[in-house]
Amino acid sequence: MSSAKRNIIYLLLGALLGVTLTLLLTDQPETHKENSAGQDKSPLYWVAPMDDTYRRDKPGKSPMGMDLVPVYSKSEQAVAKGEVKISPQVINQLSVKTVAVEQRDLSQSIKTTGYIQFDEDKIHHVHPRVQGWVEQLFVTSVGDSVEKGQPLYELYSPELVNAQEELLIALKRNNSELIRAAKSRLKALHLPEDFITNLQKNKQIKKNVTFYAPRTGVLKKLNIRHGFYIKPGMTLMSIGGLEQMWVEAQIFERDTALVEAGLPVKLTLDYYPGRTWHSQLERVYPVLNEKTRTVRVRFSLNNPNLLLKPNMFANIEIETKPIKNALVVPAQAVIQTGDQNKVVLALGDGVFKSVDVVMGQAAQGYIEIIHGLTTNDRVVSSAQFLIDSESSKTSDFMRMQSNTLPFAQVKGVINSINKATRTLNISREPIAKWNRSAATMDFIASPRINLDRLMVNHPIEFSFEVGDELVVTQITLLEGQ
Known part of the structure; x- marks a missing residue:
């Protein structure tokens, strides 16, 4: 669902719930008569069921043709600013549930993707110690398997000829x-021991x-061809092993x-469904x-059956270090x-x-609360729409509070209009x-009034x-006066 559609639904739901709360939190006439002995039984005003800003001093119809609802004074008031008192009947009707704030060990897993590669510590790079010409090449392409002691290339080098002559x-x-x-000198030029023995x-x-080949593995790089002229400093080829592989993954900055190092890691492959490899994180790169905006992490896996390929x-899952005795509430x-x-504090x-609360980590259906709650608190865990549809940064339950501002309805004449400050100078009749x-x-x-x-x-x-x-919450232009 798009964010625009979601916002429209929230607005409609908020309007409907606002009306519901207005009706539920307002004493009905019958209830008022039973519990208000010695108190004023007259309504404060009448309000439109679908718009609580439309108020009148007497019964009547709303602009939508609905009967106005009487609003009576409350017998019980909230004890402090920002608090609201709701009767048990309303709590039951709205299915408001509360849970205790608790302490528990909170751990989460970071899921990401990675890729398998050669163990860089065990890659052997082949470099020449002399200059010369490649007379024959025994390997042809990257990915070729090679065995230790297998011929790689044949070189003609005047320097090697001179070194043999010296011996x-x-x-x-x-x-x-x-x-x-x-x-x-011959050994320093990388000539094998059996070559020197045969020469002698x-x-x-x-x-x-x-x-x-100095080792068994797979040809990772091949930078020469038959007839190439080579010299010291060139990397002719690289050979990587498959018996142990590196796995590198990226994690987001917020998870660093x-x-x-040392955290347990699980790896799965789409290529091998149902099979899981386990290891430990070996390196968190510092850059x-x-x-x-990601950081590289790495771990190793043994590969005896050569199932893992560069x-x-x-699919990587890293089990993070648990937060001990975290103060948590349900995520909802x-x-x-x-x-x-x-959160709504009960x-x-x-x-x-x-x-207001300051959140920490979220995992296992709970959210860590760093600041704002204590272990003795209880919070509302359901019917969160009661606040979400009514609250804003500044409202803080204003539409749910039982205290009502003094209200009047009167006739008058507009003398001046200042649109910049939204100020109206009005000559009103007596109240x-x-x-x-x-x-x-x-x-x-x-803000609801169109100037x-x-x-x-x-x-x-x-x-x-x-x-x-x-x-001014409502204005009606009078005709014929």
């Missing part, structure tokens, strides 16, 4: 020092010298604090990739609004309050219920609330 001269002179020096025995110089993709109890994270006796005479004063227009449709010197009937400011 024969030393042998002819029977000079042990020269013999030892000549043999050492047969005394025949070979113009083309064959070089052999959770991983360290963050500035483009992908460049295979793998936290209301995440983007800028704020809140204070007892039907009193609730929305409080009988407050014993107030007629007056001219400034009012603040509610463009208002006209100066036009008679109106309007409703307003008395709080920190006089706020």
Whole structure:
């Protein structure tokens, strides 16, 4: 579902729930009569069922043709700012459930993808010690399997010919020092021991010298072809082993604090369903990739059956180190609004309050609470829509609070309109219920009021609330006056 559709659904649900809460949290006439002995039984005002800002001093119809609902004074009020008291009947009707904040060990797993590659520590790179020409190449392409001692290439090098001649001269002179020096030079040029022994025995110089594979494995790189001229410093080829493989994976920047060497790791392959490999994290690389914002991690796997092949993709699961005795609440109890994270704190006796919390790690259906709760608290774990549909950064249960602002409905005339400050100067008629005479004063227009449709010197009937400011909540243009 797209975010736009989801937002529309939330708005519709919020409007419907707002009306439901208005009705549920308002004492009905029958209940009021039973429990309000000695109290004023007259309604404070009448409100539209589908719009709680549409208020009147007497019964009537809403703009949608529905009967206005009477709102009575509450017999019980919230004890502090931001708190709301809900009757047990309403709690049952709304299926409000609470759970205790608890401490538990919280662990999570990081799932990512990785790829299998050669063990870099065991790759053998073949470099020449002399310059010369490749007379014959015994391996042809990357991926070829090679065995230790297998011929790789044949080289003609004048330098190797000269080194052989030096040994024969030393042998002819029977000079042990020269013999030892000549043999050492041949070894330094990577000529094998059996080649030197045969040269010493047969005394025949070979113009083309064959070089052999130093280990068993797979040809990872091949940078030469038949007839190439090579010289020291060149990497002719690389041979990697398959008996042990490296696995590298990428983890997001936000998870770097959770991983360290020694954590258990599981690996699965789509190529081998149902089979799992286990290992331990060996390395967390210290450098963050500035483009992908990820960090590399690595571990090794033995590969006796050669099932793991270089460049295979793998599914990786890293078990992070558990957080001991974390203070947690169920994940569904936290209301995440983007800028704020809140929970509904159950204070007892039907009193609730929305409080800000600082979240930590989330795992196993729980969220760690770093700040905002204690182990003695209880939070609402269901019916979270009661807050989500009504709250914002500044509302803090304002639509659920039982206290109501003083409210009046009166006729008047608009003298001036300031759209920049949304200020209306209105000359109003007397307000009988407050014993107030007629007056001219400034009012603040509610954000719901469209100022463009208002006209100066036009008679109106309007409703307003008395709080920190006089706020106009409803305006009706009167005709024929």
